[in-house]
Structure formats: structure tokens, C-alpha cells
Amino acid sequence: VRPGETLDLLTGLGNGYDPSAARGRRTVLIGGGVGVPPLYGLARRLALAGEPPAAALGFQTAADAFLAESFLTLGCEVLVATADGSLGERGFVTEPLSRLDYGYYFACGPEPMLAAVHALGREKGAEGQLSFERRMGCGFGACMSCSCETLAGPRRICVEGPVLRSGEVRF
Numbered sequence: 043v044r045p046g047e048t049l050d051l052l053t054g055l056g057n058g059y060d061p062s063a064a065r066g067r068r069t070v071l072i073g074g075g076v077g078v079p080p081l082y083g084l085a086r087r088l089a090l091a092g093e094p095p096a097a098a099l100g101f102q103t104a105a106d107a108f109l110a111e112s113f114l115t116l117g118c119e120v121l122v123a124t125a126d127g128s129l130g131e132r133g134f135v136t137e138p139l140s141r142l143d144y145g146y147y148f149a150c151g152p153e154p155m156l157a158a159v160h161a162l163g164r165e166k167g168a169e170g171q172l173s174f175e176r177r178m179g180c181g182f183g184a185c186m187s188c189s190c191e192t193l194a195g196p197r198r199i200c201v202e203g204p205v206l207r208s209g210e211v212r213f
């Protein structure tokens with residue numbers, strides 16, 4: 043897409059993160075790859091409220107990494123992991139995350155990462171909110187193609203999501 047091109051978008055759908063749930067708890071934002079940018083706006087909101095969170099960011103390689111400096115500028119403690127070890131810790135983002143103390147998290151990334159983050163959160167007694175990706179047919183709740191099973195029954199990621207609470211997700 044070139045600057046100046048016009049796009050036809052259906053946007054502003056579904057819910058978003060609720061930062062009020064984290065208030066008073068040590069908070070970490072956990073992003074994998076293209077799941078990192080949605081967390082940057084949330085980091086800004088938390089930093090402006092005087093509670094800069096930690097950020098744990100995972101990428102495939104150093105060449106794929108982005109935004110880490112921007113989180114640092116906000117005053118966030120930043121932990122980076124790359125699959126090949128070319129930047130930060132080698133392995134998944136859950137490696138550095140496992141050594142961090144936190145009571146609340148916000149996560150966005152591929153579903154295996156969300157599952158690992160969810161399991162780690164349970165071990166640590168932390169609650170959180172996870173933003174899911176799904177292929178979507180309609181985007182406004184009619185086709186059910188984005189449905190996800192939760193403990194409370196099926197949820198449409200385009201309407202009741204993309205953000206689900208850690209206490210309701212089922213992996």
C-alpha cells in the first residue's frame with residue numbers, strides 16, 4: 043500500500059483491553075510479532091496514568107524486532123526474546139517472562155504464545171486479558187466463523203472479543 047492510497051475498511055469492531063482491571067497490580071504487556079503494536083497504545087495509556095508497565099516482546103529474529111525502543115522511552119522495563127537468539131534471550135517470550143514478578147498481564151500474539159502465557163499466568167497466580175486472532179467472514183457477528191470455545195460457551199471474537207479474560211479462556 044502506498045501513501046495516499048484509499049482503503050475500504052470495516053473497523054472499530056469488538057471490544058478492547060480494559061486497563062482498569064490491572065490497577066494497583068504489577069503489570070506486564072506481552073506481545074509476539076505483529077501482536078506487539080496493539081500493546082504500544084495501551085503502554086502509553088498506562089504510562090500516562092503514572093503506571094508504566096513492563097513489556098515482554100517476542101520476535102523471530104533481531105531483523106524482525108520493532109518498537110522495543112518506543113516502550114523503553116515510555117519508561118517500561120523491556121524484556122526481549124528472539125527465536126534464534128539474535129536479540130535478547132534465545133527462545134520464546136515466556137523465557138524472560140518466567141523470571142518476572144507480575145500480578146496482571148495483557149497479551150497479544152499467536153495462539154500458541156497466548157496458551158503458554160495463560161499457563162504461566164496460572165502458575166504465578168496472575169490474571170490477564172488475551173487478544174485473539176481469528177479469520178473472520180463478516181466481522182459483525184453474523185456468520186460465527188470466528189467463534190472460540192470458552193468456559194462460558196462459544197464467543198465470537200469479532201463481537202465479544204478480540205479480548206477475553208484469562209478466567210474464561212479454554213486452551
Ligand code: FES
Nearest residue numbers: 181183185186200
Ligand atoms: S466474523 Fe462473522 S461472526 Fe465473527
